[in-house]
Amino acid sequence: MNAPFKQHVIDPEICIRCYTCEMTCPEHAIEHNDDNVVVDASKCNFCMDCIPVCPTGSIDEWRVVGSKDEAYSLEDQYSWEELPEQEEISASDDGTETDADDPIAALLAQAHKGAGGKVKAPASAAKPTINLYNLGHPVEAVVQGNYRITSESSDADTRHIILEFQGKPFPVLEGQSVGIIAPGTDAQGKAHLPRLYSVSSPRDGERAGYHNVSLTVKREDDGVCSNYICDLEKGDKLNVTGPFGSTFLLPSDPDARLLMICTGTGAAPMRAFTMARQRAVGAKSGGMVMFFGARTPDSLPYFGPLNKVPSDLLQKHLVYSRLPDQPKEYVQDRMQVEEDLVAEMLQDPNTYIYICGMKEMEDGVERAFTNIAESMGQQWTALRDVMREEGRFHVETY
Secondary structure (H helix, E strand, O other): OOOOEEEEEOOOOOOOOHHHHHHHOOOEEEEOOOEEEEEOOOOOOOOOOOOOOOOOOOOOOEEOOOHHHHHHHHHHHHHHHOOOOOOOOHHHHOOOOOOOOOHHHHHHHHHOOOOOOOOOOOOOOOOOOOEEEEEOEEEEEEEEEEEEEEOOOOOOOOOEEEEEEOOOOOOOOOOOOOEOOOOOOOOOOOEEEEEEEEEEOOOOOOOOOOOOEEEEOOOOOOOOOOOOOOOOOOEEEEEEEEEOOOOOOOOOOOEEEEEEEEEEHHHHHHHHHHHHHHHOOOOOOOOEEEEEEEHHHOOOOHHHHHHOOOOOOEEEEEEEEOOOOOOOOOHHHHHHHHHHHHHHHHHHOOEEEEEOOOOOOOHHHHHHHHHHHOOOOOHHHHHHHHHOOOOEEEEEEE
């Protein structure tokens, strides 16, 4: 008999059609039309790459069906205006008993939990504006500046781009993202989908009170949008969508402590957090600790300005993996070296954790947290789930 099947679906009521999940999915299982973004059950292999990149959580939805052959079709999903209720699945679908230990009950429990529980914003965070501008109605921005923020000798060409919205409202919070639409069409003749970039400026603007927005963009060899942005000159105009993101937000509580772990352009939201906290608390302690990884100092974005941030505002641990005649060191290695500091922060209910950067960093950081939690006599997965439920654990990797 066919076994019950847990199907990955997307909530059409919450989805803001930013298409980040579609661009991220390595199996090309996600597609869209003018109405909905949908998941092809025949292609999805549950790799979960799309889960952390979704700015709304609409991607973290599941339904159990009687078998894979009974999965909701693409046609079904395109017609949805809201998610269907979970239908009752009978024991006859797989020939098992319907008690608390059967496969159906287990799948239903997993479907209810999704990929690990819903991510929540910090309780004290400001309410974000989401999807003010979309593909059908983008806002035009003007480039105020384009500055290289890695050394000219570095292979990493990373840029600091400043955008101004010509008097139009663009209310964005630290930790949110914007969508940039590259001109032209792809190989299939379709218009390019927007590419999401984290905002690297505080909510009141790159220049305080001016409400302009900065982005941190690394040029990728084959990156259509990254090359487009990195080649922009002052005065150029471009189309922007967003803002996006409702959970990876800065707590407004001045006593909140931030444990920030990032690599490369994952520094963008951390820069926004640091500048916002610096403007808010002035010379007082910022309660912030950053583990920031790069290959070399030359390839670390904002290396100079970062070193000028007072250590009592931001405790910095800059980690390099490609220094000549030095062993490779990654952020998780330095976290282990600073085990006492990390353990103390994990035990503080005012600590908020933010992880941003390349997806490859996740496993190592998780192992470091696991080891440090065990040294405290705790299970990391349980502690992480509590922090997530309280809006104190956030991950954005790509």
